[in-house]
Amino acid sequence: MVSILAHAQNLVYTLLSLMPSVYQQENLEAMLGMFLEAQGHPLPQHSKSKSASALSRFLNIHKWSTRGVIRTVCNRVINEIVSEQTxxxxxxxxxxxxxxxxxxxxxxxxxxxxxxxxxxxxxxxxxxxxxxxxxxxxxxxxxxxxxxxxxxxxxxxx
Incomplete structure (x- = not known):
């Protein structure tokens, strides 16, 4: 049985691979890092690895497939639910x-x-x-x- 950590890591690597450039992969990684730290400061200005303006451009200007990210996450959730049925x-x-x-x-x-x-x-x-x-x-x-x-x-x- 694969641990939940392995599933989460696999999902993160898949989401990173959906980003069209290394720059956008780094920005997504910084965003996920802020959320996973759970320090209560998920705002872009609290990022230690990227500037607030870089993260703002990532979220508002750069073209990456929102639909692809949603589809990937939904499919992973459905597959996990189905695989755990008893x-x-x-x-x-x-x-x-x-x-x-x-x-x-x-x-x-x-x-x-x-x-x-x-x-x-x-x-x-x-x-x-x-x-x-x-x-x-x-x-x-x-x-x-x-x-x-x-x-x-x-x-x-x-």
Whole structure:
């Protein structure tokens, strides 16, 4: 059995490989480092390895695939959930996805069939939050391979 640390490292290396340049890989690494330090200072000006302006350019100007990052993280989460399934009663699982920084218009086709591989009692919560206060935008419950189509999001991305 592979440890959670190995899964996390693998995910980080995959996300780093999605960045189009070494410069952007270094910026993503600095951002992840600030969040993982858990010192309560995840703002760009608290970075020890990159300047606040470099991190701001990374987040606001440089072109990197937000969609690719979201798709990679969602696939990893789904694969982890599916790989840990056991026989018997399935636990209730709630997956929270923060959509604060993404425009919400149209339908996100990549999530149409997301529920087909997940346990029966899975609820996706798509929310918008500021720091620790959550305002839930959508809650979608997906059926488990029942022959019905999985419900589409009311809001999403095209």
């Amino acid at each position: 026989l018997g009663r399935q636990p209730f699982l709630q997956v929270i996805i923060d959509l604060t920084t993404l425009e919400k218009a149209g339908k996100f086709k990549a999530l149409e069939n997301a529920g087909q591989r997940l346990p029966r009692k899975t609820r996706f919560t798509f929310g918008c939050g500021v720091f620790s206060s959550w305002s839930v935008a959508n809650t979608v419950e997906f059926p488990r391979m029942s022959g019905e189509k999985a419900p589409l999001l009311q809001q999403g991305w095209d």
